[in-house]
Amino acid sequence: MGANELLSWARGPGFDIALIIFVGGMLLRLLEILALGKKPDLSPPRGSGPKGGVETILTRMLPRKSIFDKEPLRIINGYVLHIGFFTVLFLYGPHIVLFESFLGFGWPALPSGMIDAASAITIVSLGVALALRLNNKVVRFLSTKDDYIAWAITLLPVLTGYMAYNHLVASYTMMLALHLLSVELLMVLAPFTKLTHMFSFAMARWYQGYQAGRRGVES
Amino acid sequence: MDDLTLSERLRQRGVSRRGFMKFCAATASMMALPPMMIPKIAAALEQARRPSVIWLSFQECTGCTESLTRSHAPSIEGLIFDHISLDYHHTLQAAAGDAAEHAREEAMKAHWGEYLLVVDGSIPLGENGNFSAIAGISNLEMLKEVAEGAAAIISVGTCAAYGGLPMANPNPTGAASVEQIITDKPIVNVPGCPPIPTVITGVLAHFLTFGRLPELDHLRRPKVFFGQNIHDRCYRRPFYERGQFAETFDDEGARKGWCLFKLGCKGPTTHNACATARWNQGTSWPVESGHGCIGCSEPGFWDAGGFYRPLSLPHTDVGETILTAGAAGIAIGAAAAVLNRKTKSDAVSNREVITIKDLEKES
Numbered sequence: 001m002g003a004n005e006l007l008s009w010a011r012g013p014g015f016d017i018a019l020i021i022f023v024g025g026m027l028l029r030l031l032e033i034l035a036l037g038k039k040p041d042l043s044p045p046r047g048s049g050p051k052g053g054v055e056t057i058l059t060r061m062l063p064r065k066s067i068f069d070k071e072p073l074r075i076i077n078g079y080v081l082h083i084g085f086f087t088v089l090f091l092y093g094p095h096i097v098l099f100e101s102f103l104g105f106g107w108p109a110l111p112s113g114m115i116d117a118a119s120a121i122t123i124v125s126l127g128v129a130l131a132l133r134l135n136n137k138v139v140r141f142l143s144t145k146d147d148y149i150a151w152a153i154t155l156l157p158v159l160t161g162y163m164a165y166n167h168l169v170a171s172y173t174m175m176l177a178l179h180l181l182s183v184e185l186l187m188v189l190a191p192f193t194k195l196t197h198m199f200s201f202a203m204a205r206w207y208q209g210y211q212a213g214r215r216g217v218e219s
Numbered sequence: 220m221d222d223l224t225l226s227e228r229l230r231q232r233g234v235s236r237r238g239f240m241k242f243c244a245a246t247a248s249m250m251a252l253p254p255m256m257i258p259k260i261a262a263a264l265e266q267a268r269r270p271s272v273i274w275l276s277f278q279e280c281t282g283c284t285e286s287l288t289r290s291h292a293p294s295i296e297g298l299i300f301d302h303i304s305l306d307y308h309h310t311l312q313a314a315a316g317d318a319a320e321h322a323r324e325e326a327m328k329a330h331w332g333e334y335l336l337v338v339d340g341s342i343p344l345g346e347n348g349n350f351s352a353i354a355g356i357s358n359l360e361m362l363k364e365v366a367e368g369a370a371a372i373i374s375v376g377t378c379a380a381y382g383g384l385p386m387a388n389p390n391p392t393g394a395a396s397v398e399q400i401i402t403d404k405p406i407v408n409v410p411g412c413p414p415i416p417t418v419i420t421g422v423l424a425h426f427l428t429f430g431r432l433p434e435l436d437h438l439r440r441p442k443v444f445f446g447q448n449i450h451d452r453c454y455r456r457p458f459y460e461r462g463q464f465a466e467t468f469d470d471e472g473a474r475k476g477w478c479l480f481k482l483g484c485k486g487p488t489t490h491n492a493c494a495t496a497r498w499n500q501g502t503s504w505p506v507e508s509g510h511g512c513i514g515c516s517e518p519g520f521w522d523a524g525g526f527y528r529p530l531s532l533p534h535t536d537v538g539e540t541i542l543t544a545g546a547a548g549i550a551i552g553a554a555a556a557v558l559n560r561k562t563k564s565d566a567v568s569n570r571e572v573i574t575i576k577d578l579e580k581e582s
Contacts, residue, residue: 032559
């Protein structure tokens with residue numbers, strides 16, 4: 001199969017399959033979690049549950065001093081990784097075209113040189129994340145196959161995108177095809193790995209914050 | 220007249236030595252050859268005798284012929300084109316019917332093993348090749364017959380090189396490209412819909428100078444012309460880098476000459492020389508005139524998802540797929556939830572109560 005055919009498949013049936021699994025799978029997982037439900041809390045509330053929920057969703061975006069002091073590099077790297085990934089995903093012109101196609105509105109793009117730098121930083125940051133995982137005995141012991149798969153399928157789209165833009169290893173057409181295929185792999189596996197957190201983080205934080213808020217304690 | 224060398228012929232046409240050397244220099248630079256090759260090109264071209272060329276047109280629209288013979292006339296390139304002995308070309312030749320076919324047979328006999336075969340158009344394989352025939356001979360049969368005695372084959376245009384429009388889905392005639400049928404001859408593809416005139420004269424000049432075909436890429440295209448993609452050589456590239464795109468063909472961005480990526484430009488995945496060689500004697504080229512590249516020199520470009528669909532969009536509508544997938548996800552999710560609840564309630568009702576008595580019994 002040539003680069004052109006591969007690209008055509010990735011933009012055609014490949015993307016459709018991946019999108020169906022991603023959207024369907026993600027809804028399935030989230031619904032499953034929601035449907036577990038919880039027993040009614042009969043005690044009189046001592047604070048506001050919803051207020052605690054919203055607060056926790058927001059405050060968990062910020063580092064806690066006690067944790068930050070223990071491992072500053074891990075926390076900083078987490079921010080670099082997430083901000084870098086979001087910059088590349090949401091502020092690159094050709095990506096915005098895709099979001100615009102189903103959202104109906106777009107937003108200004110960053111110059112591609114900056115995106116190029118952001119992807120390089122993201123790739124380095126993913127390397128640091130892996131090094132941190134392997135260098136800490138406890139974290140390494142707790143790591144499962146799932147963690148390494150999640151790491152790899154996050155790295156691949158950024159790496160192939162960077163390589164396509166910079167004309168590395170293969171022709172642009174081939175690297176673009178591989179880039180799309182790696183994104184499709186991410187979409188297919190995301191609902192069934194810990195990458196589900198891209199959506200479930202809000203649910204989990206809401207639950208924690210709601211419980212704490214209702215009891216009038218800090219979450 | 221047939222025995223004249225190229226330099227004699229050019230002089231006869233009033234082309235000065237200076238003009239000829241300028242052409243040689245331009246050819247050398249176009250083909251990315253070092254300057255010291257210019258005298259070699261000049262010497263080789265001066266001594267070159269008319270090579271016999273047989274041009275076969277199959278499932279095509281004659282656009283390639285239009286491009287190659289008309290757009291640059293009259294020019295030195297045109298004279299070079301004159302210089303080859305075009306022994307058979309059913310659009311251009313004066314002869315018709317049996318006389319035309321005789322001309323082809325005679326040329327084949329006289330130059331067996333030495334003539335160049337140029338093909339434009341794809342070859343239908345469906346219904347035993349009966350979708351297209353010339354003088355009662357099917358395209359497939361004629362191609363095989365003429366290719367056998369050819370020194371080399373030049374597939375001109377995307378149809379001959381990769382199947383082109385006739386091969387586009389659903390390919391009703393079972394169209395195939397030359398390289399899918401002929402596998403034992405040197406083949407060079409000069410794709411494009413149509414290809415740039417200077418590219419074909421460049422390939423011919425290379426063949427006359429060195430007696431062999433130029434260096435080719437993995438799709439058998441001459442690297443000198445197809446080595447880079449349109450996007451990398453596009454003068455609008457800085458706008459892409461800055462994230463400035465025309466949204467429609469007549470908006471502010473379009474008037475300012477911004478990047479045409481959002482309007483479906485296939486420049487990033489298209490290898491051709493349009494951005495550097497340009498068209499109509501260097502006047503302009505598609506992107507310069509405000510239309511995105513359609514990727515016409517790439518295999519399967521007709522089925523590559525629509526000319527006006529941005530490269531970063533999938534072929535089908537994302538919105539509909541999301542809705543369908545969403546509905547399916549909710550349905551399966553609900554089923555899974557019911558199943559989970561059942562498992563939970565079954566576990567509760569089937570739970571065996573263990574008393575202290577039971578434990579004591581075991582010990």
